[in-house]
Amino acid sequence: MKLYGSLTSPYVRKARVLIREKNLACEFVVADAWAADSPIPALNPLGKVPVLVLDNGKTLFDSPVIVEYLDSLKTPPLLATSGETRWQMLCWTALADGVLDAVVTRFLESRRPAEQQSADNIRRQEAKVARSLDYTERHLSDGAWLMSGHFTLADLAIAVALEYTDFRYPHDWHPRHPRLATWLAEISKRPSLAETRPPGMEKK
Structure with missing residues (x-):
C-alpha cells in the first residue's frame, strides 16, 4: 500500500x-x-x-x-465495531474533524490579504474551536483514555486535532482547560504521535 x-x-x-x-x-x-x-x-x-x-x-x-x-486490517480494532461505544467513538472523531476544519479555515482566512479577510468568519471558526475545547474538557474521563480502558480512535483523533490547533492557532486554551492540557501532554508522548509530528510542530 x-x-x-x-x-x-x-x-x-x-x-x-x-x-x-x-x-x-x-x-x-x-x-x-x-x-x-x-x-x-x-x-x-x-x-x-x-x-x-x-x-x-x-x-x-x-x-x-x-x-x-x-x-x-489488523486486530485489535481502535474503532469499536458495533453498539453504543462505536457511536460515541464516531462522535469524538467527528468533533476532532470539525476542529480541524475550523482551524484550517481560520488559518487560510488569516493568510489572505488583510483587506480581503473576513473578521466574522475568523470569529466563527474560533468560536467552534472554543466550544469544542469546552466540550472535551467537560467530557474527559478520569483515566488516561477518552473511552474504554485503552487507546482508541477517539484518542488518536482528538490528540491530532489538539496538536494541530496548537500548531496553526496557538492561543491560551491550556490554562482554561487544565485537565485537557494534562491529557494532551501525556498522550503526546505516545510513539505513534511523536514519530509523526511534522516539522515545525516539535514539542518544546
Missing part, C-alpha cells in the same frame, strides 16, 4: 498514526495536492489528501474512510 499526503496535513497524520499503531506495511509518499505536477488529482477527483493506493491498484479517500479501512 501507499499513502499519499503532505507532512503537515492533520488528516494525513491521522492515517500515519494509525499505520504506526497497527505496524502496517504502507509506504508514505509525500505529495503536494496544489503542485502543478501533483499526482493527487489523478488518484482522487476531489484533489485532496490523504489518498490510499491499495496493492490491487484501487484507491481510497478521504481520511475517515482510509482510517477505518486501515483499522480493519
Whole structure:
C-alpha cells in the first residue's frame, strides 16, 4: 500500500498514526495536492489528501474512510465495531474533524490579504474551536483514555486535532482547560504521535 499526503496535513497524520499503531506495511509518499505536477488529482477527483493506493491498484479517500479501512486490517480494532461505544467513538472523531476544519479555515482566512479577510468568519471558526475545547474538557474521563480502558480512535483523533490547533492557532486554551492540557501532554508522548509530528510542530 501507499499513502499519499503532505507532512503537515492533520488528516494525513491521522492515517500515519494509525499505520504506526497497527505496524502496517504502507509506504508514505509525500505529495503536494496544489503542485502543478501533483499526482493527487489523478488518484482522487476531489484533489485532496490523504489518498490510499491499495496493492490491487484501487484507491481510497478521504481520511475517515482510509482510517477505518486501515483499522480493519489488523486486530485489535481502535474503532469499536458495533453498539453504543462505536457511536460515541464516531462522535469524538467527528468533533476532532470539525476542529480541524475550523482551524484550517481560520488559518487560510488569516493568510489572505488583510483587506480581503473576513473578521466574522475568523470569529466563527474560533468560536467552534472554543466550544469544542469546552466540550472535551467537560467530557474527559478520569483515566488516561477518552473511552474504554485503552487507546482508541477517539484518542488518536482528538490528540491530532489538539496538536494541530496548537500548531496553526496557538492561543491560551491550556490554562482554561487544565485537565485537557494534562491529557494532551501525556498522550503526546505516545510513539505513534511523536514519530509523526511534522516539522515545525516539535514539542518544546
